[in-house]
Amino acid sequence: MLSKTTISTGGLLLSSLLLTIGRGATLPFMAIYLTRKYGMGVDIVGVAMSVALTVGVVFSLLFGILADRFEKKRYMLLSVLVFIIGFIAIPLVHNAVLVVIFFSLINCAYSVFSTVLKGYFSDTLDPGTKAKIFSLNYTFLNIGWTIGPPLGTMLVIYSIDMPFWMAVCTSTLPLFLIQRFVQPGNVAAPSPDSPAVSWSPSVMLHDRALMWFTLSAFLGSLVGGSFASCISQYLLAVADSDFAQKAVGLVLPVNAAVVVLLQYAVGRRLTPQNLRPLMGLGTICFILGLAGFMVSDTNLVLWGVSVAIFTVGELIYAPGEYMLIDHIAPAGMKSSYFSAQSLGWLGGALNPLVTGVILTTLPAWSLFAILIGAIVLAWLCMLKGMSGRTWDMLSLKSV
Template sequence: MKDVSGRLEFQAVSKVYERPVVLLLLATFILTIARALALPYLVVYLSQTFGLGVADIGLAVGGALIVSSVLGVYGGFLVDKFSNYRVMLGAAIVFALAFTLAFEVNSLVLFIVAIVVVNLAYAVIDIAVKSGIGSLVAPDKRGSVFSLKYTLTNVGYAIGPFLGMLLANISPGLPFAAAALIGAGFVALYAVLGGQITHSACVERSDKGFATVLIHMLGNYRLVCFTIGGILSAIVFGQFTAYLSQYLIVTSDPENTYRIINYLVTTNACVVISLQYLIGSRINQNNLFPMLMLGMAFFLVGLMGFCYAQVHVVWIVAMIVFTIGEIIIIPAEYLFIDYIAPEDMRGVYYGAQNLSNLGAALGPVLCGIALSLYAPGVMFYILSLCIVMASGFYFMGSRRRG
């Protein structure tokens, strides 16, 4: 009897994780490793290579993310219009070329342009992956696939920074070259295998214009509330490596900054990998708001831990607490958008969710300004205020139906 149930369970899992779904998840994993090779150390690279101060670094990193996030909404619109194969292949080619440009150029302007394009291409691929999962996987199985996607993203962020640190010790620009090579390798793989997704998924394509789609989304009260809440909370968790690097550059030295950031990124990934299924499986539409508030509380405790950390152990413990908040918030956003998105507008709804990256973009800008005007610890109290405001918008979105 156990053998029969085991075979049935294996068949059920195999049916969910067919080759097109596996390829989508593989795209997440490979390109996250490529991105994580270089971007976690972007603050230090800008400081050492271009001689930028913390405020200018914040503007550079934040501005790149703002532009790519806004353009990502149109990327979601394209995902609804065209096949995942064409969108993902094109975005992956652009991803590899942009990292090549970042490695080759000596101009700050061209370097920032390259980083904008990297972030935009990655965002479009991420939207296409989510949309593909929504099309290929039955509704009752999507939560587990989204959870696995989130886990693979964090495995990529656990591997990438270690490799990036090794390469950066050889040459500061080498992580960008390695990221370009990995991106090119994925393009070759996807060009051969990616067409299966087009043939496997029968997706209703939207015939609405972009302006019509935007008006529709602006009229969705719950989407607007959760998007604003997501922007505010993403100020805190979206690019924590960037603002913590800025803080450490002010209060420490580059070598110690590299070391602590490496510890924190790895701790973040390990906690997510270990606890994501345990915690994420307990989030559903019935307990969405209480779980969101619990996540907000973990963020607040983590921020205060960072504020008063003096030794590496305290930094790591604070990161563990902070990461539990992230574990709660991110899957909740995935499931919420999947629940409210129309079938023919799934991509652009995920594009709207990606607007939370505006918060990730604003984080380094806001923190750079705070660090230049006030005592370093004030930065963490400003971030805590963002969490309180985000909670208010989550409350409004959770109370309203339809």
Template sequence: MKIRDWDRNLKVRLFGEALMNISFWMFFPFLAIYFADEFGKDKAGLLLVFSQIFSVIANLMGGYCADKFGRKRMMVLSAIGQGLSFLAFAAASSPWLDSPWIGFLSFSIAGIFGSLYWPASQAMVADVVKEKDRSHVFAIFYTSINIAVVIGPIIGAIFYAKHRFELLLITGMIGILLGLLLAKWTSETASLKTSADDSVDGKWYYFLLNQLKDYSLIAKDKTFLLFIVAGVLAGQTFMQLDLLIPVYMKDLVKDQTMFSFGNWSFRVGGEQAFGIVLAENGFLVALLTVSVTRWMNRWNERNVFIISSIVYAVAIILFSQTVWIWGIILAMAVFTFAELMGAGIQQNFVSKIAPEHMRGQYFAAASLRFTISRTIAPLTIPMTVWIGYNWTFIVLFLLALLSAAIYWLMFATYEKQAIHKES
């Protein structure tokens, strides 16, 4: 399915969300540094955990709101709300006002609006795209995000340190522009789903309670429970990409020469170096996802899960042992390879172990890996104060190895269950 054949809703979204993602990634990777500098590392990590709790609740409610109020309405309100939040953040970082507390509150509210936007945007794709073409459409949106992860941090590495106010101002204006584009050029798609109204009967808290009750299935399926636990442990490693790693680089990676030709040299400090390696991550993901996934499909599934966690552990140790920019670039390449190893097999494994009549619930519960990881991962920032960088990296290294061990146990349990079913 070519882009020219897409529904107009999706064409508008692809353009508008690309602009929003690029502007967002111009400053987002550096926010952990900003909050750590303003509040101290111990307090910053706890505040980020606190802000994630509200985003988690909003994400749980996002599906309900998309069905109850419509895809278009939720996306328009969320985009404008996010834009206004970033404008408030910009005001709190302006030459006339310097208030990190207002900035943190604005960032938290923007995160809530972002969590409400996501389920509606996914539901809209399901509404207007035939099932056989959805994976292709989702892949294009995913690729556009990774292109933004390449472009945004490079721009941020150049301008963030001295122009945070301007970057936040641009992002806020683009968020509002996205909302206006969606309001004018898109149409409501929820009406195309004849059963949409059936899913929204009752009060919102009934929906939330029922969704939480669905998650109780993880306690009944030992294989799936181990999958969630291992995923949360592994997540403590890859979630550090925009938490511990930028703070570490800002503190310890000093100004150094990256390239030199004759009398000319290109020098980078910690923040600029982080922007470069983050762009490297996005570039490698966009370039290699398909080829690495095809390669991994030739491997034994159990080995891919286990080795991916081990490679994450190796990457973490590499990060902790160097402050040289090219050493960090190598560490990021290893880190990205671990990310790509698991990119194509996780969802497939869930579909394989889930009973057909409960597949939707299993996929919903599987997202707990990221929900829980995202909530507790910021604790690594205060850990650097309590136990230091070296021990914090060692803890992450051990958690990655523990996730590998649990993946091994998961497959042993899965094989036993398969044998039991056959007998």
């Protein structure tokens, strides 16, 4: 007989997968959608997409912080409902400005759901299970991004609106799953070493460890958050489009395969006492992968090996960053802390812009040298945050 916690966790993981499939089927085609339906230029589309993504991150931060004031199950149901409404509205409004507004709403709702999901897991799961579930959720997210875009590609052949209607369908089932199978989140009683605090955003503003971890997440996201786009831009600058297509066609499947095969096995081994050395190992893998990209030139074998090593760093960093926040967040403010950490996603959003500037002003190889510097800074920021008294006490407690 499965426990209620296991059933709740399974329902939320499946919901996370289905929502990601819907987003993966639509996000890659938003630029095409705006161009075809509204005749928007490439530059205007870029501005519109950046505005929508940035607005989504900022508002998700605000709504994620408020999540700790409400029951998390209801909050997740509300965010999924808004997610669905946004996808229904886009094909129906026939107005470019409204499309951008609803696209922002979709991004906000998805980010809020992801943040509250992590807060729910942090509140309800025991310490030995959290790393496994965080890793499993990250695996499901990657499976969703592997399935979604090809489905969107097939559907857009029939109609530019079809991917949005498919997203409505895949997003409706989570409403049933969460309502039927997920138990209301009950925050575990705080321990003497990590007492609960009164909910207040000012707590986060005075938490220096949170600031260092958020900066680390920003720099880490700058390196790994949009690496596929980064590599595409680099290859178009140093090689012809035919080789760029071949290399990207190799890099993406290798990345997805390594994540799906190894994420859970790697992530489940992360614990507070070994997190520091393992995050160091992840940093080394990032550095080796980036150095490999720098010297791969037109050698597809080197590109494949480099991305596999790079992805191992990603496998460690993804659940590791969640655990860092989980261990410093006071009871009753988990979602608020995860929301603050989500500001780090802006690093991934800035990656294409930074890549373009570097490739047009500096030698192409310097792109990866700068990213190596960024990931080293991310590691140093992480160490700075972990050096605080709060982290040391919690680590000792878990030994």
